[in-house]
Amino acid sequence: MRWTQTYIPTLREAPAEAELISHKLLVRAGYIRKLASGIYLYLPLMQRVIQKFSQIVRDEMNAAGAVEVTMSALAPAEVWQKSGRYETAGREQMRLKDRHGRDYVLNGTHEEVITSLVSGELKSYKQLPLNMYQIQIKFRDEIRPRFGLMRGREFIMKDAYSFDADVESHRVSYQKMVDAYFKIFERAGLDSRMVESDTGAMGGESAHEFMVIVDTSAGEEYLLFCDKCDYAANREKATFRDENPPIIDSEEKELEKVPTPGAATIEEVTAFLKVDANRLVKTLIYKAIDDKDNATPIVALVRGDRELNEVKLNNLVKAVELEMADEDFVCEVTGAPVGFAGPVGLKNKEITIYADHEVMALKNVIVGANEADTHYLNANIGRDFEVTETGDLTTASEGDACPNCDGRLVCKKGIEVGNTFMLGTKYSDSMDAKFLNSNGKAMPFVMGSYGIGITRTPQAAVERYHDDGGIIWPKDIAPYSVEVVPLNYKQDNIREAADSIYAKLSEAGVDVLLDDRPERAGVKLNDADLIGCPVRIAIGAKSLDEGKVELKARNSSEVHLVAVEGIVAEIEKTLKTLK
């Protein structure tokens, strides 16, 4: 491709709202443009990246026995109502009405649609297992779209759905997808890690995420790995061993109200009362928002030395959205300023109180007294306050003890590029999708679903591989393998050499971009670094006089003078050495 025949609008400046380096670079290098918040246009370079990555995904999905289909982006609300997710999907689901006033959904995932496809038609165990996938646009009404292609309102996904006769067979299907995923990300030049994750809105039995580990601040998710065993989970799921168990008193002591002037934070209260944080119970007030936008207050209790995990909390609360209460709301619920909330004598007696397991084991705890500058000592569950529901509500952090061995958890940032869900019979039960087993008995399908972010993964690659000059693409998802840069295209012999190398490479089947713009050498070389093709051939007057051109790999600072004669072989050799 000649630069002047395509559309690569590079920019000197990054858009002000771009927070991630990968977002900045994709905009600056002319890969994407924003149409509206969370909605992006993929320009010619990005289109090539998407096509290359999609082809890798197709190859490996097909090799794993999955078959490609294309389902509709639009679905009638009834399909989602049948599974019950229309009510629970929350405000992230993009919805619209047609001209007759009927309700529709712009699908964010296709469990319902594919289950309705096979229901009644996929009838026999002899047709199983079956795995169907598609590469298609998805929609999500993000509350705060950000990070470019990472969290958009419209994005491209590969989504696959497996149907099996029983759990054993499903495990085989699941493992095939896991193996395919590792191959896909490896071929895209990315080291991926598979971690346990929360099943979230998808439901089902268990789930994993495939993450690309990044060193920058870009990772949108924290991952915790054990430094000794193979334990790995994201922070929504990770657990840890309690190494700091408090001394549990044998007797319940008398409830006592004490002044704690100005001590609102855990640090201030522990310092003032001269106690360890594990004797305190933190009282956190949240708004549980339902599908009608009503906010109900709820209370969560965790030990003073712990952080609350909102995802784990909402697994119990099951709200459409969970929002930390603001100052006014806290005041309204507890009658006290922030920092002095507590479960004893709450103004609202009906309020639901969720407590972490660790809190349940405590006796004579210190809690806020719902009065400014006041705490209670020796509060006890059952005597002074009641707990409605208990569960694991804490967040694991770097340095915590591994739940499985004596190792330590290490925290890294990662970008989720794929996920896999063991759905069990959640959708086949609710949507009445059954087949006849070998005994002629109607059974629900055991299902799995498997996603890969087709537009997100390339951005994760940019986040992983770049330098001050721009993007450094892994070769198999680069828009072009080689960029030929004639430093002065107006000069006859340079132009002739450039055109000839471009023609030879194209003939040899190498993806090549020729920068035939009448720009200054500096501008072209900067742009070549910015767009990030793995190999650059620069053609200047001085070396060309000796029959040579400059070959440089984007990931190296070394420049090699190579004879024009053997240039194709030399480039092919260089490409082989690159990841």
Ligand SMILES: [Zn+2]
């Ligand atoms: Zn371990």
